[in-house]
Amino acid sequence: MKRRTVLPAVLALLLCGCRQLTPPAEQTSPADTAVTEAETTLTEPETTAQTESTPAPPPTAADIAAMPAGTVLDAAILRDLPADALFTAEPLPDAVFARISGVSYIENPDITPDELRYLRLLHITPAGETKTGEMIANHRIADDLVEIFRALYDARYPIEQIQLIEAYGGDDDASMADNNSSCFNYRTVPDKGTLSRHALGLAIDVNPLYNPYITDTGVIMPESAAPYADRGGDFPMKITKDDLCCQLFREHGFHWGGFWSNSPDYQHFEMRIPQE
């Protein structure tokens, strides 16, 4: 019994010795370790770098719709987004009504908030940038406007900006002087006192600085548009009867103010719908 227990002990010692004498080839060489460490070292920062530099996912159409009007967009991010989702008309959201209430919208006998639509649009600026825009219009022309502004965008027709008149505190002169294209504003016709079709959301002014309104007494609006009152001149954003903007509005049944001989209004397109 004793011998039986001793022999395994000797064998164990021998084996132990063998293991101690095992050539270094069986061990991990310092070079191997270095490679392993180097690999680890390379891998870890890569993972970290990926996390840190991973670009944010591109904005969705809903993200873009939530951006303030006038936001410059990278055109590349728009390629994969459905155009239908970038040109929209919807009933006035409460937040938008809160913005316009007491400014362009006041209690009145002519139009209710339910008859208005909130449009989100994109446009190409004269500098070639893609910008977000917003507009409020009568529900009866909202779809026409969406189609027209989408066609203008597709054709890269230059429009400087499309902001609500609220961006100018409801001041139409300031909006025109800033070359802002807009639609709804519950107001009267300047110098006339009659209700403007803008008050019903049935008229749109496009690039107004370069396409002024000239009253029958010769007043130019906006005042700073005097250099563009002579329609024989050649300058950017000039609307003529043959340009794409005018063509599109007329195709959709709008009347162009540029045809009015007594008081031409070159920025102005309006829809004439009998009052219900």
Ligand SMILES: [Zn+2]
């Ligand atoms: Zn107008």
